[in-house]
């Protein structure tokens with residue numbers, strides 16, 4: 001059985017079924033995966049192939065039917081969803097610091113995070129005064145404020161327009177370069193996977209059908225270059 005490298009997380013022989021209307025639907029079947037402690041791992045696959053289920057199992061939001069998930073990463077786990085899930089009655093600053101224990105962060109730390117995600121000047125704004133992209137930046141800052149060692153992102157840019165999505169992909173790379181965390185991002189966009197992923201894992205029929213170590217390709221990447229076009233074609237054939 002091929003064991004693939006992806007952030008201080010080892011997944012072995014993982015099975016997950018869902019029961020719908022009395023029928024068992026197998027979603028993940030005998031899945032093996034290693035996630036390295038540092039880097040951006042992208043899990044790419046068609047709609048319904050089990051990407052979100054895999055992330056939810058990693059986050060402990062679902063329980064596997066069989067198999068093992070070993071988290072070697074010491075520390076906390078943060079999650080970013082497709083929609084920002086901000087609290088509308090709180091300012092940007094308070095959304096980011098809500099739930100953090102006083103004494104675990106400084107004003108300067110939060111200010112730096114706000115600059116890092118590119119929302120400086122909007123600290124006192126409320127979510128309904130922000131664009132979709134800005135709200136997602138706040139959601140990312142909120143996760144970073146929590147100081148997780150691994151960040152799970154479920155289609156975080158899916159609801160954004162093309163240009164905002166491009167900008168957010170660049171921001172994510174920038175955040176990774178500065179924070180050096182393990183980031184696991186789920187997407188159905190092969191282009192997004194090639195633009196941001198250091199490890200790209202293709203999920204098909206509940207299993208890893210292929211994986212690519214792209215860490216030799218520096219950022220920013222030109223995904224119209226021959227190597228990337230070739231990889232994209234190969235992924236399209238196996239997805």
Ligand SMILES: Nc1ncnc2c1ncn2[C@@H]1O[C@H](COP(=O)(O)OP(=O)(O)OP(=O)(O)O)[C@@H](O)[C@H]1O
Pocket residue numbers: 018019020025027045046047048049050051052053054188
């Ligand atoms: N709580 C649940 N109860 C029953 N079936 C579920 C549940 N969650 C997911 N499923 C089923 O599991 C399969 C995989 O769903 P999942 O959300 O993991 O796919 P996905 O790859 O993330 O899809 P998408 O890209 O469309 O979000 C689907 O067939 C879905 O209907």
